[in-house]
Amino acid sequence: MPRPRFRPSLLLGLLATLVPALASAQKVVVWGNDSANQLHVPSTLDRPVQVSSSYANTVALQADGKIVVWGPNGFGQGAVPEPWIARKVGSGYLHNVAILVDGTVRAWGSDVDGRNGVPPNLTGVIDIAAGAEHTLALKGDGTVVAWGDDSRGQCTPPAGLSNVTSVAAGYSVSLALKSDGTVVNWGSFPQGGSTVPAGLSGVVRVAAGRYHNLALKADGTIVGWGSNGYGESSAPTGLSAVRIAAGDSFSMAVRKDGTVAVWGNNGSGECDVPVGLTGVLDVAAGSAHCVAIVAAAHCVLDQKEIYEGASATGTVKLASPAGPDGAVVALSSDDPSVTVPDSVRVPAGATSATFPVFSKMVLGGDRTVTIQTETGETTVPFKLKVKTNTVAAAFDRSTVVGGSTTRLVFSLTLAEAVRADSVFTLAANGEELLPDSTITIPAGAKSGKAFVITNPTPVTVEKRILVRYRGLASTTAGITLTPLKASVRFENPSVMSGEAASGLVYLTTPVRQAQTVALTSSDAALTVPASVTVKAGATYATFPISTTPVSARTTVRVTSTVNGNPYSGSISLLPTAVLKTLTLPASVYGNGKIVGTVRLTVAAPVGGTTVTLVSGGPWLKVPATVTVPVGQYAATFDAFSSDVVVETSVVVTATAGGVSASSGTTVKPLSVSALTLSASMVAGGGTVTGTVTLNTPVAFDTDVTLTSADPLVGVPATVTIPAGSKTATFTVSTSSTVSAKNVKITASKHGSSVYRTLKVIP
Numbered sequence: 172m173p174r175p176r177f178r179p180s181l182l183l184g185l186l187a188t189l190v191p192a193l194a195s196a197q198k199v200v201v202w203g204n205d206s207a208n209q210l211h212v213p214s215t216l217d218r219p220v221q222v223s224s225s226y227a228n229t230v231a232l233q234a235d236g237k238i239v240v241w242g243p244n245g246f247g248q249g250a251v252p253e254p255w256i257a258r259k260v261g262s263g264y265l266h267n268v269a270i271l272v273d274g275t276v277r278a279w280g281s282d283v284d285g286r287n288g289v290p291p292n293l294t295g296v297i298d299i300a301a302g303a304e305h306t307l308a309l310k311g312d313g314t315v316v317a318w319g320d321d322s323r324g325q326c327t328p329p330a331g332l333s334n335v336t337s338v339a340a341g342y343s344v345s346l347a348l349k350s351d352g353t354v355v356n357w358g359s360f361p362q363g364g365s366t367v368p369a370g371l372s373g374v375v376r377v378a379a380g381r382y383h384n385l386a387l388k389a390d391g392t393i394v395g396w397g398s399n400g401y402g403e404s405s406a407p408t409g410l411s412a413v414r415i416a417a418g419d420s421f422s423m424a425v426r427k428d429g430t431v432a433v434w435g436n437n438g439s440g441e442c443d444v445p446v447g448l449t450g451v452l453d454v455a456a457g458s459a460h461c462v463a464i465v466a467a468a469h470c471v472l473d474q475k476e477i478y479e480g481a482s483a484t485g486t487v488k489l490a491s492p493a494g495p496d497g498a499v500v501a502l503s504s505d506d507p508s509v510t511v512p513d514s515v516r517v518p519a520g521a522t523s524a525t526f527p528v529f530s531k532m533v534l535g536g537d538r539t540v541t542i543q544t545e546t547g548e549t550t551v552p553f554k555l556k557v558k559t560n561t562v563a564a565a566f567d568r569s570t571v572v573g574g575s576t577t578r579l580v581f582s583l584t585l586a587e588a589v590r591a592d593s594v595f596t597l598a599a600n601g602e603e604l605l606p607d608s609t610i611t612i613p614a615g616a617k618s619g620k621a622f623v624i625t626n627p628t629p630v631t632v633e634k635r636i637l638v639r640y641r642g643l644a645s646t647t648a649g650i651t652l653t654p655l656k657a658s659v660r661f662e663n664p665s666v667m668s669g670e671a672a673s674g675l676v677y678l679t680t681p682v683r684q685a686q687t688v689a690l691t692s693s694d695a696a697l698t699v700p701a702s703v704t705v706k707a708g709a710t711y712a713t714f715p716i717s718t719t720p721v722s723a724r725t726t727v728r729v730t731s732t733v734n735g736n737p738y739s740g741s742i743s744l745l746p747t748a749v750l751k752t753l754t755l756p757a758s759v760y761g762n763g764k765i766v767g768t769v770r771l772t773v774a775a776p777v778g779g780t781t782v783t784l785v786s787g788g789p790w791l792k793v794p795a796t797v798t799v800p801v802g803q804y805a806a807t808f809d810a811f812s813s814d815v816v817v818e819t820s821v822v823v824t825a826t827a828g829g830v831s832a833s834s835g836t837t838v839k840p841l842s843v844s845a846l847t848l849s850a851s852m853v854a855g856g857g858t859v860t861g862t863v864t865l866n867t868p869v870a871f872d873t874d875v876t877l878t879s880a881d882p883l884v885g886v887p888a889t890v891t892i893p894a895g896s897k898t899a900t901f902t903v904s905t906s907s908t909v910s911a912k913n914v915k916i917t918a919s920k921h922g923s924s925v926y927r928t929l930k931v932i933p
Contacts, residue, residue, distance in 0.1 A: 374389075581636060779799055876889055
């Protein structure tokens with residue numbers, strides 16, 4: 172138990188040293204005030220397992236049960252009276268105590284106030300604590316016995332106190348830790364403030380200083396109360412401890428990693444923990460000096476946390492220099508994914524040696540791995556936090572058209588670079604994605620990539636790639652695949668029905684493989700092939716269109732179907748001007764002309780509509796074609812009949828736009844309707860004029876046969892009716908006659924005849 176600092180002179184206080192004393196064979200490190208040889212650890216100290224410090228003395232318990240004391244000896248406290256074998260020791264102000272292996276207690280040093288007055292027949296003691304001038308003993312039954320100075324009630328435990336698991340003694344205050352984690356105190360500080368904080372629970376250790384107390388909770392936090400003039404009752408923020416000790420006006424704690432924290436008064440360098448001090452198992456606090464038990468061997472790492480797949484460097488540290496042959500220290504790791512050498516050799520005379528620490532990437536979650544020396548003695552395990560080397564997967568885009576030529580980039584990124592080549596396997600959850608089978612992240616790198624191609628999909632769908640490492644799922648990433656779409660386009664938005672055209676199927680993106688696109692038409696007047704193929708790497712293909720005439724403007728939808736999805740385009744079929752009717756007069760006379768009429772279903776388009784004409788015989792001649800002018804519905808044509816002998820029927824056929832129509836007419840033979848003479852009587856040798864008239868005008872020059880019944884009267888064999896007329900004249904000549912004579916003149920045409928009689932007189 173610390174006591175108010177003994178300051179024989181100011182000079183001694185100023186001579187306090189901060190230099191740690193580390194003898195060649197010792198396992199104790201001390202620092203702080205050395206004015207009374209507090210830092211002079213006996214060279215004979217061997218394998219200390221417990222220490223306790225007070226004003227200027229330190230008492231140590233060795234593994235063999237022997238007791239070693241150093242510091243002042245003015246009251247005999249610095250020398251053990253007998254070679255007792257103990258199991259725990261305590262140090263007070265000018266006196267020390269020990270629990271022997273038989274459960275009895277021994278005390279030595281100053282006996283002022285009866286501090287050495289161990290009660291008779293006290294046995295079964297399991298814990299002990301020495302205060303400034305009083306002592307506490309905890310019996311195995313959980314009760315506490317106290318003796319020495321009771322001026323502040325420090326030797327009067329509360330009535331009924333039981334279930335105590337450990338005790339601590341300060342200047343004039345006593346503490347008891349109960350099995351339920353609560354703390355009981357009795358006695359008091361001169362300045363007050365000794366009462367245990369309300370609600371304090373979960374305590375696993377207690378420590379008493381001069382005028383302040385400490386409680387270590389199960390969660391590693393420290394609660395202090397009492398004097399706080401130097402901050403001794405206020406543990407550093409974030410401190411997590413496994414051991415505590417309280418001095419005059421400073422406090423100590425051992426962290427889980429075996430390092431030491433000291434806070435409060437630093438007048439003698441108490442807070443200046445030796446640089447590099449690690450492997451501390453326990454600490455004790457004197458009035459103004461510090462004591463730490465260091466493990467015979469322990470290890471530390473240059474990093475407290477690493478990612479899977481990374482490495483670290485460890486150092487084995489010995490409490491004492493290695494012997495002439497060096498020292499071989501065994502090592503262990505409690506996690507097979509983190510490996511260390513079976514052992515490391517510390518060179519002769521050295522106190523440390525390094526070793527490699529390797530971690531394998533198993534993606535097994537964050538975990539804490541214990542790495543420690545294996546010497547058969549107590550050590551401080553090093554807790555290495557191994558963080559899962561998280562794997563992030565991502566595509567280089569969020570969407571893609573299935574079946575397109577786009578080659579996706581699939582990337583893996585680790586939180587930390589790997590030490591060795593790491594192979595990840597890839598598998599898609601559907602045939603729409605075709606990834607490379609693996610991604611290798613090379614040693615020293617954090618990322619790698621693979622390529623992914625796609626197959627068509629009929630619907631928008633999200634597909635994912637599952638990433639595995641050593642057969643275990645590690646991460647996944649998804650991408651949205653959209654259907655391949657198409658559009659149908661035409662060379663022109665409209666086409667004249669009956670004519671050919673062409674169309675195009677356009678895809679939204681170039682395709683990785685040849686894509687067959689089905690085609691259909693909504694109207695039989697327009698036909699398309701059953702399918703068209705878009706070549707690999709292309710975006711479109713053309714297809715032919717054939718049409719048949721329609722009578723009215725018709726909108727036709729051409730539908731392309733890609734992977735079950737229809738996409739349409741429309742084209743207009745313009746009506747074709749086809750023949751509606753052909754009309755002819757009912758009859759015509761030979762060598763005549765009639766006018767026929769062709770009529771279309773619709774007005775002729777630009778350029779007009781040509782109608783072909785065919786006559787059913789030579790008796791009626793028609794032109795090969797007739798053209799209906801643009802915008803017109805009909806056109807006429809001239810037909811000419813031949814000079815038939817008998818009445819003949821003729822059929823004419825007209826065709827336009829693939830549609831034909833026929834009409835017939837009758838060609839009738841011409842006949843002579845009249846024959847006249849300019850005189851009915853003429854003197855022989857004289858002439859008269861005859862006129863022949865046909866029944867209808869003729870379109871062509873037409874001959875009429877003439878005859879005379881007597882040579883006395885001469886007529887031409889024929890007379891020609893000129894085109895466009897139905898009459899013609901001729902001259903009748905006569906010869907001299909001796910007697911009057913009547914001569915018959917006849918005009919005939921195709922079985923018709925007319926005569927007149929001319930009287931020739933002498």
